[in-house]
Amino acid sequence: MEIAIIAHDGKKAEMVQFLNAHSDILHQKQISLVSTGTTGEKVLKAGFKVNALLSGPLGGDAQIASRVAEGKCNMVLFFRDPLDRHPHEPDVLMLMRLCDVHDVPLATNPATAELLIKAV
Numbered sequence: 001m002e003i004a005i006i007a008h009d010g011k012k013a014e015m016v017q018f019l020n021a022h023s024d025i026l027h028q029k030q031i032s033l034v035s036t037g038t039t040g041e042k043v044l045k046a047g048f049k050v051n052a053l054l055s056g057p058l059g060g061d062a063q064i065a066s067r068v069a070e071g072k073c074n075m076v077l078f079f080r081d082p083l084d085r086h087p088h089e090p091d092v093l094m095l096m097r098l099c100d101v102h103d104v105p106l107a108t109n110p111a112t113a114e115l116l117i118k119a120v
């Protein structure tokens, strides 16, 4: 299955920690990761295999939304930073809306991501 991982700047370190804590599940369940660009760079540096798309503000969230709509992406783990401003907020809303349209599990914080990854 394919899981999308996205983290706003203030949450990227937490995303790497999260993946390290759950690396066993990622391997055992043969999960392929797709991500927005800068999140992907950090995750690659931490030693994970990931298909890094465009950076979020340049269309990365929209690319992941497209994968959700096409049935290619089965889960989205999005560590949002609600205390920061994001010029591409419309893309973020589109991604969340398409997860709802296509009934794709979406976590918008680490606590929910923890529950979802354990259910894989």
Ligand SMILES: O=C(CO)COP(=O)(O)O
Binding pocket: 006, 007, 008, 009, 036, 037, 038, 039, 040, 054, 055, 056, 057, 060, 061, 086, 088, 092
């Ligand atoms: O902006 C983002 C999510 O909306 C994340 O994008 P990056 O991973 O490229 O920073």
